Amino acid sequence: MTKVKICGLKEVEHVKAAVDAGASFIGFMFAPSKRQITINHAKELAKHVPTHVKKVGVFVNPTKEEVCEAVETVGLDFVQYHGHESADFIQELGFPSIKAFSIRGYEDVEKASQYDVDYYLFDAPGTDFAGGSGRVFDWTLLEEATISKDRVILAGGLNCKNVCPAIQQVSPFGVDVSSGVERDGRKDADLIKKFIQAATTVKGVYI
Numbered sequence: 282m283t284k285v286k287i288c289g290l291k292e293v294e295h296v297k298a299a300v301d302a303g304a305s306f307i308g309f310m311f312a313p314s315k316r317q318i319t320i321n322h323a324k325e326l327a328k329h330v331p332t333h334v335k336k337v338g339v340f341v342n343p344t345k346e347e348v349c350e351a352v353e354t355v356g357l358d359f360v361q362y363h364g365h366e367s368a369d370f371i372q373e374l375g376f377p378s379i380k381a382f383s384i385r386g387y388e389d390v391e392k393a394s395q396y397d398v399d400y401y402l403f404d405a406p407g408t409d410f411a412g413g414s415g416r417v418f419d420w421t422l423l424e425e426a427t428i429s430k431d432r433v434i435l436a437g438g439l440n441c442k443n444v445c446p447a448i449q450q451v452s453p454f455g456v457d458v459s460s461g462v463e464r465d466g467r468k469d470a471d472l473i474k475k476f477i478q479a480a481t482t483v484k485g486v487y488i
């Protein structure tokens with residue numbers, strides 16, 4: 282079954298909706314974004330996340346101190362690096378990690394092989410911020426990827442309608458969504474439920 286990460290949660294109601302609907306990962310935004318929250322806010326939200334659902338902290342070019350403080354205070358299970366962090370930087374910090382790549386062309390897909398991380402998140406390039414743009418990239422660019430599909434998380438402009446064809450085409454380990462489960466700039470419990478239902482009932486080729 283394809284795993285789902287719901288990203289950019291800010292309200293308890295939506296954390297609960299994601300958990301109840303079967304999300305495997307929940308993302309808290311610590312980088313500049315309309316979805317950015319403080320470490321203390323995330324700590325409060327984390328109280329509503331059971332241990333089987335993994336808490337992901339999303340950062341863009343953070344300092345080591347910022348990452349360590351958030352991991353410790355919130356009890357993060359994964360750190361998502363969404364900027365230009367080097368493989369050495371991620372390695373030195375040593376936390377379970379997800380590295381995001383903004384895909385403009387195949388050369389961006391190839392960059393993934395320089396990193397030794399738990400998951401590789403392929404996303405559309407950001408617009409106002411480094412991610413969360415709600416835009417789709419060309420999934421065919423992943424056809425030649427050398428990264429094993431069971432380490433790939435597909436992101437970028439996914440929603441209740443396109444997540445099934447996306448999974449059928451890419452067969453990723455997981456899918457990630459932010460804008461696609463929002464209405465008027467705010468997360469929507471019904472859309473979260475519909476997205477998770479769609480993503481977890483369609484079969485990919487490999488999983």
Ligand SMILES: O=C(O)c1ccccc1NCC(=O)[C@H](O)[C@H](O)COP(=O)(O)O
Binds near residue numbers: 411412415460
């Ligand atoms: O969501 C943001 O606002 C954001 C800002 C800066 C860096 C990363 C950000 N999001 C990280 C994610 O994992 C998003 O879910 C991913 O980019 C997909 O977003 P969307 O296209 O809106 O579904």
